Amino acid sequence: MRAITVTGPGGPDVLVLAEVPDPVPGPGEVLIDVAASGVNHADLLQRQGRYPPPPGAPPYPGLECSGRIAAAGDGVTGWRAGDEVCALLAGGGYAERVAVPAAQVLPLPDGVSLRDAAALPEAACTVWSNVVSLAGLRPGETLLVHGGASGIGTLAIQLGRALGARVACTAGSQAKLDRCRQLGADLAVSYRDQDFVAAVGEFTGGRGADVILDIIGAAYLGRNIAALAPDGRLVVIGLQGGARAEIDLGALLRKRASVHATSLRARPAGQKARIVEDVREGLWPLIGAGRVRPVIEAVLPLAAAADAHRLLEAGAHVGKVLLAPDLVPR
């Protein structure tokens, strides 16, 4: 098969399409013929050598895909060759074929095409596990989503609304702020020229956000805690603004607030299986009902993975960028 290999740490040009051995599904795994794979911020870090694949994961980038099941390993029940699916991967999505634990495979949600479904698993599992399972967002609460126009953010805004929360978000351009409002954000704050703490304070009558989904980390930690409501929950899932910062425990204590930080990729298989099950049960019906939709900026040939990375690095995209092997001229 062909896959995108990383020839060494560096810029987008280190992503090279090459012939590689076909993966073989082990016990409990299925082999998927990839229709499309999602490009994630984490793939940029992996390419730069800053986020190596976990032990046992394929060396090629790609944390999610859609496609047809080609074969099932020993002990797999519930999936058959030919089934159209999407899947959460630990790596290897930038390829024509990938092997994945059967417990990380999902059916296509109603109304979503085979190709578009590649935009869902990583954002769905990340947002559901953090905003719903961990932070316990409730109807009527306020959710603040940083980077509302990102792959993660576009799903989080829609999910927050679908769950009956009021949703605030941040983004860095007028076009992105407009798209976030169209997706259901009640408040969209330009982080470049507005203070999100003041804006969220005003929006909530001085109370603050009950749940914050943060992708910036250290640079936003103090202001995130300031923006939290009493009993608020801050969940850090990205460190684009650094990993080290001081916490004012007094501020947390007075608000009875909590700070969490999680990474999906590094979770043990059992936790991923549980998250996938929760997503299928809780989020798939919302997608089937049209209340949450995949947001896709562009679909590029697999061979153009370097261009996809340039697109993400340019930062003008809204939602997801996908790679499709069948768009590659042979």
Ligand SMILES: NC(=O)c1ccc[n+]([C@@H]2O[C@H](COP(=O)([O-])OP(=O)(O)OC[C@H]3O[C@@H](n4cnc5c(N)ncnc54)[C@H](OP(=O)(O)O)[C@@H]3O)[C@@H](O)[C@H]2O)c1
């Ligand atoms: N922990 C986990 O399990 C997990 C899983 C998936 C993703 N993530 C993280 O989630 C983040 C989004 O991932 P993605 O793949 O969806 O990325 P993406 O589509 O490339 O989006 C990155 C976003 O960051 C925003 N951004 C940059 N600086 C910002 C700032 N100061 N304030 C607010 N937003 C800012 C950008 O918005 P502007 O262009 O408007 O600046 C852009 O929308 C990444 O940090 C990624 O590592 C974590």
